[in-house]
Amino acid sequence: MQGLTIKDKAQIALMRKSGQIVEEVLHLMERMAAPGISTLALDEAAHNFIRERGAEPSFLNYRGYPASICTSINEEVVHGIPSARTLIDGDILSVDVGACLDGWHSDAARTFLIGNVSAEVERLVRVTKECFYKGLQYAYEGFRVGDISFAIQEHAEVNGYGVVRELVGHGIGRSMHEQPDVPNFGTKGHGLRLIAGMTIAIEPMINMGSAAVSVLSDGWTVIASDRKPSAHYENTIAITKGAPLLLTKSPDAVSRGGGS
Ligand code: MF3
Ligand code: CO
Numbered sequence: 001m002q003g004l005t006i007k008d009k010a011q012i013a014l015m016r017k018s019g020q021i022v023e024e025v026l027h028l029m030e031r032m033a034a035p036g037i038s039t040l041a042l043d044e045a046a047h048n049f050i051r052e053r054g055a056e057p058s059f060l061n062y063r064g065y066p067a068s069i070c071t072s073i074n075e076e077v078v079h080g081i082p083s084a085r086t087l088i089d090g091d092i093l094s095v096d097v098g099a100c101l102d103g104w105h106s107d108a109a110r111t112f113l114i115g116n117v118s119a120e121v122e123r124l125v126r127v128t129k130e131c132f133y134k135g136l137q138y139a140y141e142g143f144r145v146g147d148i149s150f151a152i153q154e155h156a157e158v159n160g161y162g163v164v165r166e167l168v169g170h171g172i173g174r175s176m177h178e179q180p181d182v183p184n185f186g187t188k189g190h191g192l193r194l195i196a197g198m199t200i201a202i203e204p205m206i207n208m209g210s211a212a213v214s215v216l217s218d219g220w221t222v223i224a225s226d227r228k229p230s231a232h233y234e235n236t237i238a239i240t241k242g243a244p245l246l247l248t249k250s251p252d253a254v255s256r257g258g259g260s
Contacts, residue, residue: 001132001175001177001178001179002173002174002175002177002178002179003170003178003179004073004117004171004178004179004180004198005171005173005174005178006195006197006198006212007173007198007199007238008197011104011173012189012197012199012238012245012247013171013249014101014102014104014257015104015105015106015172015199016105016106016245016247017038017054017101017104018099018100018102018104018105019099019106019236019246019247019248019249020058021049021050021053021099021101021106021152022097022098022099022108022236023047023051023108023131023240023248023249023250024031024049024053025046025069025097025099025108025196026095026097026108026109026248027172028045028046028049028108029042029045029069029095029112030047030110030112030209031096031230032112033087033093033095033112033117034087034114034115035086035088035091035114036086036087037081037086037087037100037192038082038084038085038086038087038202039071039073039082039083039085039142040082040084041177042069042071042082042095043067043071043082044066045068046097047067047069047194050099052119053099053101054101055081055099055101055135055177056099056100057069057097057098057099057100058098058099058100058105058107058176059096059097059098059176060205061209062116062176064233065079065081065220066081066083067081067082067096068097069082069095070082070094070095070096071093071094071095071181072093072094072222072230072232073085073087073091073093073094074091074092074229074230075223075224075227075228075230076094076123076166076203076221076222076223076230077094077167077207077213077222077223077224077230077231077232078094078096078109078167078192078205078222079220079221079222080220080221081095081218081220083143084132087093087114088114088115089114089115089116090115090116090118090205091114091115091116091117091126091127092111092112092113092114092117092121092124092171092231092232093108093111093112093114094109094111094112094230094232095110095111095112096108096109096232097109097215097232098135098176098177099197100181103174103177103229104173104174105172105174105176105236106236106247106248107172107176107201107203107234107236107248108201108234108235108248108249109203109233109234109235110231110232110233111125111129111232111233112176112232114126120208120255121208121229124161124195124208124223124229124230125208125231126171127155127156127159127161127206127231128156128204128205128206128231128232129233130155130196130205131151131152131155131156131206131233132194132204132233132235133186133202133235134151134154134155135148135149135151135152135202135204136148136182136193136202136237136244137151137193138151138167138232139200139202139237139239139244140194140239140243140244141194141196141241142194142241142259143192143193143194144189144190144191144192144194145180145182145183145186145188145190145191145194146186146187146188146189146191147189147191148182148186148189148202149182149183149184149185149186149187149191150185150186150188150202152184152185152202152205153184153186156184156204156206157174160209160211161201161206161208162206162207162208162209162210162211162224162235163184163185163204163205163206163207163211164206164207164211164213164222164230165183165184165185165211165248166185166207166222167205167222168182168184168185168202168203169181169182169184169202169203169234170195170198170200170201171183171200171217171238172199172200172201172258173199174241180192180198180200182200182201182202182203184203184204184206194202195239196239196240196241197239197240198237198238198239198253199237199238199239199240200236200239201234201235201236201237201245202234202237202238203232203233203234203235204214204232204233204234205230205232206230206231206232207224207226207228207229208224208228208230209224209226209228210224210225210226210228212224212225212226213225233248234248234249235249236248236249
C-alpha cells in the first residue's frame with residue numbers, strides 16, 4: 001500500500017474538487033433511493049454523473065471490483081455489488097462512492113433510510129453518523145489516530161452496537177488507500193500523531209448486533225454474521241493547522257435565529 005503522504009494546500013484544494021463530485025453523487029443517490037429502484041440503476045446514474053464531470057469512478061476495476069459504487073442493504077456492511085435487486089420499504093441502503101479527478105481520489109459513504117424504517121434501525125443510522133463526528137473532534141494536529149478510533153468505538157459501544165474490526169478507514173490521496181489505517185476501535189493516546197496535510201477517510205461501520213462479519217460467495221459483500229442491520233458513514237477529511245476540512249461534504253448550513 002502507498003505510504004503516508006502529506007499534501008500542501010493546493011493539493012488539498014484538488015482533493016476537494018474530486019470530493020465535491022462525490023458529495024454531489026451522494027445527493028443524487030439520496031434523491032433516487034426509494035422503494036422499487038434497483039441498485040444497478042443507482043450505479044449507472046453514479047457512473048454517468050462521475051464521467052460527465054470529467055472524473056473516474058475510483059472503485060471500478062479496483063482489485064477487480066465490478067461496479068462504480070458499493071450498495072450495501074440492511075445486514076450488508078460494505079462492498080455490496082449493485083444488482084437487479086430492488087429496494088423495498090423499510091430497507092437501509094449504504095452507498096459508498098469514490099471519484100478520481102486529475103489523479104486525486106475522494107471517498108465517502110452515507111446510509112439512507114428507504115421509506116418507513118423502524119425506530120431502532122433509524123437510531124443505528126443516526127448513531128453511526130454521530131460516530132464519525134465523535135472521531136472528527138480529534139482530527140487535529142497533536143492528537144493521534146488512536147484518539148479518533150477510541151472516540152468512535154466508545155460512542156458505538158455505549159449505544160450497544162458492535163464495531164466492525166476487519167475493515168478500517170485509511171489515508172487517501174493520489175491512491176485510494178494510503179497509510180495510515182484509521183480503525184474504528186483503538187486506544188486513546190496511541191498510534192500515529194496527526195499533522196497538517198494528512199488526508200484521511202474516517203468511516204465507521206457499525207453493527208446493530210455483534211461485530212462479527214462474513215464475506216459472501218461473491219467475494220466482496222461483507223455482511224454482519226448475525227444478519228442484523230449495519231450502517232456506514234464516511235467522509236474524506238484533511239488535517240490542518242486549525243479545524244479539519246471536510247472534503248466530501250459542504251459545511252452544514254448554520255440555522256438562524258435562536259438555538260445554540
Ligand atoms: N470505500 C471503500 C474503502 O474505503 C473502497 C471500496 S472497495 C472497492 O475502502 F473495491 F469497492 F472499490
Ligand atoms: Co474508504
